[in-house]
Amino acid sequence: MNKIVKNAQEAIRGINDGMTLMVGGFGLCGIPENCISALVKLGARNLTCISNNAGVDDFGLGLLLQNKQIKKMISSYVGENEEFERQMLSGELEVDLIPQGSLAERCRAGGAGIPAFFTPAGYGTEVADGKEVRVFNGKPHILESALTADFALVKAWKGDQNGNLIFKGTARNFNPVMAMAGKITIAEVEHLVEPGQLDPNFIHIPGIFVQRIFEGVHYEKRIEQRTVRQRI
Amino acid sequence: MNKIVKNAQEAIRGINDGMTLMVGGFGLCGIPENCISALVKLGARNLTCISNNAGVDDFGLGLLLQNKQIKKMISSYVGENEEFERQMLSGELEVDLIPQGSLAERCRAGGAGIPAFFTPAGYGTEVADGKEVRVFNGKPHILESALTADFALVKAWKGDQNGNLIFKGTARNFNPVMAMAGKITIAEVEHLVEPGQLDPNFIHIPGIFVQRIFEGVHYEKRIEQRTVRQRI
Amino acid sequence: MLDRNGIARRIAQELRNGWYVNLGIGIPTLVANYIPEGISVEFQSENGLLGMGPFPYEGEEDADLINAGKQTVTMLPGGSIFDSSMSFAMIRGQHIQLTVLGAMEVADNGDIANWKIPGKMVKGMGGAMDLVASADRIIVAMSHTNRKGHSKLLPACSLPLTGVKCVKRVVTNLAVLDVTPNDGFMLVERAPGVSIREIQDATAGRLIVNGDIPEMKM
């Protein structure tokens, strides 16, 4: 079952204007750098992007924003991006802000065939506007619905031709649940290994969720908040 | 954060008559053998057991059934146990049968603070009796609620004093979701290792879900259907 | 007329390259023995593995590696292990392309009953209700009639249902039949040496016979 494609350009074939994309990563950690670059070249427009954050001005999803390819962002936190702010305040960009846990669970639900679930997060806030409220065990909850996407773009550490994925450190974050929720999931990996090299007991995302996979190049892995302590 | 207890007897302290227990395993694969033996000795009665299966007559949960400690079973399949059949047909034992996927998801939901979710499984069958039906994307779904337990008894391959767990092969099955859903989760492991010996990137269940842990002894790991092929 | 292996072999012809497949207990399990040449599929077992291989050689059984029928199995390279909630996320989320399972009754609207006989010991539905409620492509493998000679392809199921309007195709010892949305079973192929008349006699549900019905190519 060989899902390997040559590179990012080949991997993103079929992404068209107006589509909905999920993009893995938390801040700039664990983002699909190669796919984002290829998308900038491809130029598909009016995209709806579901991603926890929106990158920074000159990296990550910020590159798509600068290129005005994004019509709508669905995120939990978007604070690190001036171009984002400009487009949002000018009304060019629609923004749907979602509690981070609800965002993660809505993606998982989309991948797991669960169309809706109740969560306490956001009850009594504007997030609950228009949503059904129900009390369980004396506590009010709101009904949240599943999210899916035409394409999910995820980044993993290692992968094989079957699409099995292993992530590294906190670069895991939203990548697994988005891999589950994409109608077509594209995985870019730092190391594409031979079949059988990954221990089946330690696969983070089974290959069944991945349709295309390739080994990415030139990972920059930019650090947003380099924070260190002094050696004593 | 040391959660180590000496043995099964110490681990199950506090399990009282009438409590609800989750017990990991699929068939006899991945069952908490030590905890079950200790429970037989403890003799707590009128237990409600949530477990995918009910063991066989002389092993697994079958031991608790023979000892008449179980009042109610919540399972997806209970076909391998004559004493079970006798107690069920005589009305001594209550049985609640649940689709396997709904059982797994209801446990996960219990651990994840999701009180209810919609699933298509069981729509139009007696499983749906009395449950809310709602159509999503043209397909009817039923509302299922979360399951939790006073104690969850799970079996892992390796664990550390923080309660981090790693499972082996298909002995994983229901153990992770039940570990999440127990108010008190007891993990018995084949190998209790030193802190730091488990790679944080490959923990199946983070220690936060585990309150007590011990290294089990004398694992029998009985095989229900030994099936082999001939060497050519 | 086909035997159990013949039914499995015919169903194996339905496999397409790259599919993920869940096989139920009984005849469906045998399908894995007849994968056509050039076709690569991966088998999912709902207790938590993908890439299930053949049974182990004697002496190599691993108590920690079983399938949903509790049989000892092996893994193929590229397989993976996961917990029960992830397993049914795959199933419910329609990431499995084909589900093959047995049945006691199939109705001509696609309803299926395969888990409970009132008055008899009920063993439970296991994962069957999740599978039939989720998969887009569900094939039932079963004998056309039961031990008493009564048809198992009915106008309506008499037994408690496992799922509603979900079966797409039925492969029996006598025939291949598709379930049409409104008109009942549509005869697609006859088993070798079986006449249309025999199939009609053994089918209690509505049966559509359109033109010549070819014999299966095995």
Added chain:
Amino acid sequence: MLDRNGIARRIAQELRNGWYVNLGIGIPTLVANYIPEGISVEFQSENGLLGMGPFPYEGEEDADLINAGKQTVTMLPGGSIFDSSMSFAMIRGQHIQLTVLGAMEVADNGDIANWKIPGKMVKGMGGAMDLVASADRIIVAMSHTNRKGHSKLLPACSLPLTGVKCVKRVVTNLAVLDVTPNDGFMLVERAPGVSIREIQDATAGRLIVNGDIPEMKM
């Protein structure tokens, strides 16, 4: 009067052995620097790690290991990594014993506002709404008044809410206050050198002062 580090130090006294703790950005992050001796707690970062250690030494930063504030961090032995849905399963499922976060406003019924100022750029709520809707024990760390000198402890929040009736305790530069279910803020401790009068003047919400109010022991 306490500075930011003083507030963090006072909150650190709330830690109990064996607790799992989520610290928000800002003052809450500083709490990790003041864990009392003999107390062992584990810090969760909602982007997916448990057992967060100190910042790395220069040159040892790992781009693949950050906290929820996007800062480079380290892991302690016994830690674990997980995905975002598992992380919020821990939070929503109340497996975290203590959440400490900042706020722009707290109402005397426990409502909190900390994510949005109408007319200003909205950055988003991140994980704050999940945290406050879930945790049993929520402590807010903030200054008692804002830059204009207006009280941040109010009869009702004026800003869009993050969560309702969820804050249990507030630790400010002036005082420790508990939120009572029906009667407003209950003054528990005064910061060193701060009078009850000063606290009353800086608190716009209902304030209960019962008897002698001790000074914090730092």
